[in-house]
Amino acid sequence: MWFHFLQLRSALNISSALRQVVHGTRWHAKRKSYKVLFWREITPLAVPIFMENACVLLMGVLSTFLVSWLGKDAMAGVGLADSFNMVIMAFFAAIDLGTTVVVAFSLGKRDRRRARVATRQSLVIMTLFAVLLATLIHHFGEQIIDFVAGDATTEVKALALTYLELTVLSYPAAAITLIGSGALRGAGNTKIPLLINGSLNILNIIISGILIYGLFSWPGLGFVGAGLGLTISRYIGAVAILWVLAIGFNPALRISLKSYFKPLNFSIIWEVMGIGIPASVESVLFTSGRLLTQMFVAGMGTSVIAGNFIAFSIAALINLPGSALGSASTIITGRRLGVGQIAQAEIQLRHVFWLSTLAFHSWINGHRLANGSLCRGYGIVLHPGSTG
Numbered sequence: 001m002w003f004h005f006l007q008l009r010s011a012l013n014i015s016s017a018l019r020q021v022v023h024g025t026r027w028h029a030k031r032k033s034y035k036v037l038f039w040r041e042i043t044p045l046a047v048p049i050f051m052e053n054a055c056v057l058l059m060g061v062l063s064t065f066l067v068s069w070l071g072k073d074a075m076a077g078v079g080l081a082d083s084f085n086m087v088i089m090a091f092f093a094a095i096d097l098g099t100t101v102v103v104a105f106s107l108g109k110r111d112r113r114r115a116r117v118a119t120r121q122s123l124v125i126m127t128l129f130a131v132l133l134a135t136l137i138h139h140f141g142e143q144i145i146d147f148v149a150g151d152a153t154t155e156v157k158a159l160a161l162t163y164l165e166l167t168v169l170s171y172p173a174a175a176i177t178l179i180g181s182g183a184l185r186g187a188g189n190t191k192i193p194l195l196i197n198g199s200l201n202i203l204n205i206i207i208s209g210i211l212i213y214g215l216f217s218w219p220g221l222g223f224v225g226a227g228l229g230l231t232i233s234r235y236i237g238a239v240a241i242l243w244v245l246a247i248g249f250n251p252a253l254r255i256s257l258k259s260y261f262k263p264l265n266f267s268i269i270w271e272v273m274g275i276g277i278p279a280s281v282e283s284v285l286f287t288s289g290r291l292l293t294q295m296f297v298a299g300m301g302t303s304v305i306a307g308n309f310i311a312f313s314i315a316a317l318i319n320l321p322g323s324a325l326g327s328a329s330t331i332i333t334g335r336r337l338g339v340g341q342i343a344q345a346e347i348q349l350r351h352v353f354w355l356s357t358l359a360f361h362s363w364i365n366g367h368r369l370a371n372g373s374l375c376r377g378y379g380i381v382l383h384p385g386s387t388g
Contacts, residue, residue: 077159098276103186108338166227
């Protein structure tokens with residue numbers, strides 16, 4: 001009993017010493033302000049952005065899941081085409097970042113007109129660019145698939161080309177959804193983009209499922225339904241974004257439909273592009289690595305292509321917390337700089353940096369423990385009839 005008492009006393013002494021060390025740090029003196037920053041500014045932004053990014057990531061995974069019953073060739077075709085699509089989506093997402101920064105900075109300065117002009121012009125420019133890009137990719141689709149698919153079988157290449165030609169039609173809608181969501185996030189509204197992107201996943205499952213496998217006596221369109229369903233879902237999302245902006249759900253970003261036909265202000269466009277284009281180079285290079293790997297494994301068989309897609313889908317989950325905190329810090333910093341609070345912006349950015357480091361380590365350790373279950377779950381979903 002005396003021995004246990006000594007152990008307890010020793011533990012209490014250690015606890016007291018640690019408490020004194022913590023109390024002497026700068027962090028402890030500012031713990032209240034950090035709590036306010038975390039609960040009032042970071043969490044309301046980062047959590048919805050995290051969930052929204054997860055929804056965006058799941059779009060391609062769900063398309064693969066929906067065609068899994070059509071065979072491995074169909075899965076491989078979607079995986080190959082989607083690897084190329086992700087490069088384009090990364091570019092749109094980077095321009096979306098530029099819009100987010102300009103909107104957050106403008107609203108920080110209480111300049112609503114500038115925020116609306118930046119949003120409107122980003123939507124117009126990126127929609128026109130997406131139409132041009134879709135036209136070029138549709139024209140050179142066969143050469144693109146030959147380059148991406150490498151030594152894949154003729155059947156897989158044909159399916160990949162079909163899926164690519166259908167999904168490129170959704171590029172303008174994807175650009176509108178991403179840019180509009182970025183502008184709303186810059187205005188501090190993260191719930192509407194989450195609601196729209198979450199609804200898109202549900203619509204994608206329903207519409208694509210019906211188009212692929214049919215309904216009642218209608219037999220469906222088969223593989224074509226996957227790309228067509230995704231495209232229809234994205235256009236519904238684009239209409240929803242434009243409607244939210246038009247009715248002024250967020251008063252700071254009320255943009256009427258007729259205002260999209262007004263002359264462009266290139267000084268604001270260059271400001272958005274000055275942030276978005278350097279970010280797009282980084283994003284495109286990052287996603288091009290995935291595309292390059294897909295090209296290397298393309299000739300190793302449909303099972304390897306599908307397995308590579310599964311591995312990349314799981315690995316992409318690792319980036320979600322850091323991406324969400326990065327977007328949240330962009331909005332917070334933009335607001336602070338807009339009102340001239342440079343020192344406060346630096347302090348908050350430093351806090352978000354350490355928070356993201358801790359979140360990343362916690363997330364990746366949990367991810368490592370769950371990898372086996374995730375892989376088995378993917379195996380069961382993507383290979384119906386398997387038992388893991």
